[in-house]
Amino acid sequence: MLKLKDLQAFYGNIQALKGISLEIQEGEIISLIGANGAGKSTTLMTISGIVPAREGEILFKDKPINKLPPDKIAALGISQVPEGRRIFPYLTVMENLDMGAFLRNDKSGVKQDLEYVLELFPILAERRNQAGGTLSGGEQQMLAISRAIMTRPKLLLLDEPSLGLAPIITKQIFEIIKKFNKESNTTIFLVEQNANLALQVADRGYVMENGVITISDTGENLLVNEDVKKAYLGI
Template identity: 60%
Template sequence: MLKVENINVYYGNIQALSGISLDIQEGEIVTLIGANGAGKSTLLKTVSGLLKPKQGKIIYEGKPINGKAVQTIVKQGISHVPEGRRVFANMTVEENLQLGAFLRKDKEGIKQDLERVYELFPRLLERLKQQAGTLSGGEQQMLAMGRALMAKPRLLLLDEPSMGLAPLLVKTIFRIIEEINKAGTTILLVEQNANLALSIANRAYVVETGRIVLSGDAAELTSSEQVKMAYLGGH
């Protein structure tokens, strides 16, 4: 579904990603694990068109998408839930969700997807007319995910969905990520909580200083000594 081939990405003169290649099959949950600043978020931003690679190719469903405008990439079926949620604070929950469907014309489909978002996140239905900025962190995370789903993505990029949330809420968010995946959306997940990410992923890539240093089946990586020592608290 997605093939990233040997991409190099720079912030000014600083190289953030060097020679990264990965692939994602339709229906999978693939996770990127690694320390802060390793380049995981940069990779998601490059796939969604927010950053342009200097070299390399990004191929989605057989077509190159690097260098394309963000809205074109969204239209092709890729949605990005950024780190820090980035909801529109002065707009209501409902308006945020409607904005997610901005590029769509299928009124009936939009209505069905709104209902599906309310099923996944009943809390949002209770807070429809509330300004997004007044929601708790967990509710904002639900809103950011709901808004991304309103674009009807086939590939969902999730950047640090558990950041800053209470453990109980993290469990809920991860259960919902699995539900979204079971309903047919492929997921590329960046997550600091490596244990949790590996527990729901099919495969994983370990990113260190802009390079992929390990990849494999999530279960294999969970039992790898190197991964345990570096990312799973040594257990």
């Protein structure tokens, strides 16, 4: 479904991605783990067209997308929950969800998805008329995921959904990510520093270091891989 071929990207003069290649099949959950500054978020921002790809290619359903502007990439069905959640702080919860459905014209489908996410996260229904910026971190993460679901994505990019959240909420959010993947067969590309959790939910995983991918294997195998254990699992 998504294929990165020798992808290179820069921030100014600093090379953040030094030739990334990876592949994601439809319906999979793929985790990309690595330390701070390894280039994980840049990978997602490059897929979404925010950071330009200087070299290499991004294929979505066998078509190159790396020359498209971000809004056209979103229109293809690639939705991102970026790092730090980026809730629109002065829009209400409902308006934030509306923005997720910005490109959609199927009113009944939008209504259906709205009911679905409010069932997934009942707290959002309670907070529906509150400004997004006034929600707690966990609620904002729920809203960010819901907003992305409202786009009815084919590929969902999740950047650090566990960042800054209490362990119990993190666990709850990961369960919902898995549930959503199963129920809707939506492909999920998950970027995480919390390697343990990320590899548990993943079908396959990639390990990233300094802008290159160093290891790739199934989630299970990575969890018992000696190098991964030492570097990322703290065992």
